[in-house]
Amino acid sequence: MEAAIDRIMMTYDLLLNRSAAASAEAREKVTEYVTTLFEAGEKDMHRLTVCGLTYLRELDGTNDPVKAGYTGL
Template sequence: MNDVVERILNTYQSICPLDAGQAADSRQKISRYIESLASAGQRDTEQLTIYGLAYLTELREGHDSRFTGC
């Protein structure tokens, strides 16, 4: 799963650079999130990458008020 985490971070940082501390914190949080998805049965690395990017975006930029969740 480390390759998925690195792909997520590299993709996010190509759009919005993070300093070393932010990257380390984000890596830890993404790792836990991806591990929880994998333990629930999600194995598709492309889907995990998409979920991870959405998770990181919400962590770093906050909730998008335009999205109602419906």
């Protein structure tokens, strides 16, 4: 599980330029989320990584298609 969290944070830090405090806060949130997934039975590191990255992107709003300019038209 720790390897998945490290991979999530390494990738997420490459996507966004954030302060150390923001990175620490994101790590805390994603650790809690990945722990929940792990305890629920998800053991695949790659799935945990993808789910964790998706979770962080949803938190910061970068996964919002409307903000990205997609209107459906």
